[in-house]
Amino acid sequence: MRFKGLDLNLLLALDVLLDEQSVSRAAERMNISQPAMSAALTRIREYFSDPILQLHGKKMIPTAHAIRIRPRLKEVLRDLDVLISESSQFDPSKSDRRFRIGTSDYLLAVLFPGVTQEIEQTAPAIRIETVQPSDSMSSTLDQGFLDLIISPEYMLSSDHPTEPLFEEDYVVVGWAKNPAFRRRKLTQDDFFKAGHVAVELGRVRRTSFAEFHLQDMPRARRIDMNVSSFLVAPEMVVNSMRLTVMQRRLALLFAERLDIAISEMPFPFPKMQEMIQYHSTREKDPGLRWLIDLVKKHAVMDDKKR
Missing domain, CATH: 1.10.10.10 (Winged helix-like DNA-binding domain superfamily/Winged helix DNA-binding domain)
Incomplete structure (x- = not known):
């Protein structure tokens, strides 16, 4: 044009x-x-x-x-x-709009299969493009390159509206044959003596939610491996004595196909609040509202399944 x-x-x-x-x-x-x-x-x-x-x-x-x-x-x-x-009307069944969403592979795995299946059935011409988290994600939203960001609250800008999506808690995951999982619950000694797989994102603000809080622990972990994808971490503990801290939803998903065990955290650990953020100029965008409501609907459905 x-x-x-x-x-x-x-x-x-x-x-x-x-x-x-x-x-x-x-x-x-x-x-x-x-x-x-x-x-x-x-x-x-x-x-x-x-x-x-x-x-x-x-x-x-x-x-x-x-x-x-x-x-x-x-x-x-x-x-x-x-x-x-600011189109006055939006009909998802007829729209061929493309939505760009900044979100993690964790959310793509646990939430978006249901979202995209419904879109395929009810809005077949709608296109979804996802962008992995980065240090520039907030500025990308500022400039209109993203329609939505779905992210933990602490990673979002205070300049634009946000809405809560769901809360997520964290668990410890390891190989099912790891002796530390023979007891009903992993102990703090088990946790800190083991090697760990850590997930870090971005070039500048590198820490994920779990790493952000684990760094403040009075006792240091031994990190054997850093990976840049939540989906890789559980693969890296199989056939090893390593542990990883990950989102419960994702752990349950991987437990269906990997030989892993799941334990509660051996000490108090905060829950993560996942949020949706959009540009302040887009509050009256009916297409964006449709997409937000659809994502929220499937987040609630996922909670009920658990």
Whole structure:
């Protein structure tokens, strides 16, 4: 789509490039290849007759023109997002809308199979695109690249509305033949003497909810392995003496196919509050409301199954 000869998709690319000041990071954030982002930067430079980003040593620095247009660019993108989202009607059975959701593989595994099955039956042209958590997820929502974030409360921005989804508690998971699981309940000594598989997310704010709280324990664990996916952690304890702390819903799901045992935490541990967040300009978006209500419906159904 063009306006005065400019491909409007390039405005999104320009915004991300100015935020990241890196072609590779901008490409990662927009989920496109680095050559594609480089090509977009070339077209942006040609249209504006300005380098936009210039190499200074090993860094890319915005030009004076880029700095001057950046605030207006963000306003334009926000206004476009509001304009597009404020449709007066939404019929899921006829809509071909694409929703982009920032969420973890844990939620994709325990919640979204039911959500996507219902969408297939009642809104077959609706498309769902999911984005894994990252350090830039909140800013991605700010700029309209995401429709929703589903995440623990502590990871969300205070700038946009949030709604509670469900509470999750944590359990200890290990190989079913691990001697520590022969007793009815794992002890604190069992927990701290074992090696652990830890899940860490992002490049800067690396800790998951469990790691965030376990780091404050008065007694340190021995972490044998760090992984970047909740779905990998239970696989890594099978045929070993390692343990991992994980969400109860996910542990129960994996217990159906892996030779694992599940124990309650051997000390008090906080519950995680999963939340839904959306941009403040999208509160009256009927399509987004439909999706939020659908996700909430399946969260309640999952609670009742447990």
